[in-house]
Amino acid sequence: MTEIPKEILKEVPARIALRYTILPLSRENGSLKLLAPPELSKQEREELRIVLGKELEFVEGSRPEIESALSKAYGVGAGVIETLTQETEEEQESFNFEIIDQDKSEEATITRLVNELLLDALKRRASDIHIEPFEHVFRIRYRVDGLLQEARVSEKIKSLAPSLISRIKIMASLDIGEKRLPQDGRIKISAKKPGGSATSCGGKVEREELDLRISVYPSSAGEAIVIRILKPLELLNLEELGFDEEALQKIRSETRKPHGMILLTGPTGSGKTTTLYACLKELNSIERKIITIEDPIEYKLPGIIQSQVNPKIGLTFAKALRSMLRHDPDILMVGEIRDPETAEIAIRSALTGHLVLSTLHTNDAPSAAARLLEMGIEPYLVTSSLNAVIAQRLVRKLCPPCGKCGRTGFFGRTAVYELMILSDSLRKLMAERRASEEIRNQAAQEGMIPIRDNGLKKVREALTSASEIDRAL
Secondary structure, eight states, rough: OOOOHHHHHHHHHHHHHHHOOOOEEEEETTTEEEEOTOOHHHHHHHHHHHHTTOEEEEEEEEEHHHHHHHHHHTTTTHHHHHHHHHHHHHHHHHOOOOOOOOOOOOOOHHHHHHHHHHHHHHHHHHHHEEEEEEEEOOOEEHHHHEEEEEOOGGGGGGGHHHHHHHHHHTTOOOOOOOOSSOEEEEEEEEEETTOBBBSSSTTOOOOOEEEEEEEEEEEEOOOOOOEEOOTTOOOOOOGGGGGGGHHHHHHHHHHHHEEEEEEEOOSSTHHHHHHHHHHHHHHTTTTEEEEESSSSOOOOTTTSSSOOOOGGGOOOOHHHHHHHHHGSSSSSEESSSSSSHHHHHHHHHHHHTTTEEEEEOOSSHHHHHHHHHHTOHHHHHHHHEEEEEEEEEEEEOOOTSSSOOTTTSEEEEEEEEEEEEEHHHHHHHTTTTTOHHHHHHHHHTTTTTOOHHHHHHHHHTSSSSHHHHHHHO
């Protein structure tokens, strides 16, 4: 085989050429000619068109012939070298995808389809996009105000499903050749702010940076994808979260204490992290050093040192927490207490002069102590460190007559909650390993308003509906 010009080889990265066993040969009539084995499937050929972003012409050749030519053309270890150098570059690179309203005359492409899907989700205030393949249908749903809604897409999208999924994986720098294992990635995009307002200088449209977290899960019918849409500018104050004045005073009193632990409890999606961030926002000042360990970092807070767990390199909550203590912090935020090791280090930190904020998966506030005891934490450590527990859920707010709710009757969400401040009597019950129900009864006698009662109060205030309280609780 004649030597292939370097400018032609550069059109196909080594790792792609080796993964698909293809070899670029030449450029003719605007198309890139590739030597490929006959068993290269139609789907793989479509993936290559998406990955390379070029018009391709395939010429068949035997796999052994192509493999031999690849080694000579790209050199030994080219794929590995390229991957390693690319990873280094990606660490320094900021993604720069721009989501824009497109001209209707623009050529139909998979990129445009992804673009329009993201635009539609943003217009409908979605927090997540669920892309789900099934045997006979291909479904796309948005999570809006906590509930899933089906997106309006043509049934013909099923034929484009593999290309759509491949494009999203490419944007998130995931391995499109790997379809058997779960993968996680992220995409940073720029999108027009709602309302399409213009800035005062130059008439430029205002845009906001969004962080998309991509999770790919292999199913029997193909790869399912969830896109979490994070909007860093949506950091709320405690007043905006739904806490009444009495609860706000108690929470602020607890967060002003120099040491101890405050826990946020509730299931996934109950707004625990949002409340933690609102607390940190109030506590953040030049006099205090605040360090966090999170999974993931959802909001960037100026003046706060934030870190993200990374199990691939052994950076767990527990390991990060140990290191954080050597940085002389006043306040620590641990995204979630998942295991006994993290729980014990967090509790001992609360006992040695640090204020610790964290979350725990329990259904109510009184169950938090029982959960820590189940992890093997000694009762005296729990009772000595725990200051307060807030259990919460998010419920949809009734939509004012403004037509923005998409005929659902709800627009936005608010928190319903119960706040348990630990007293000597509650600590005594916890130390004796009493049942959560007994702790609940004592907390109620001392003024804790149960979460359901707080929800019914919001029903009376016409903020939400009784059916919504039943759904959430």
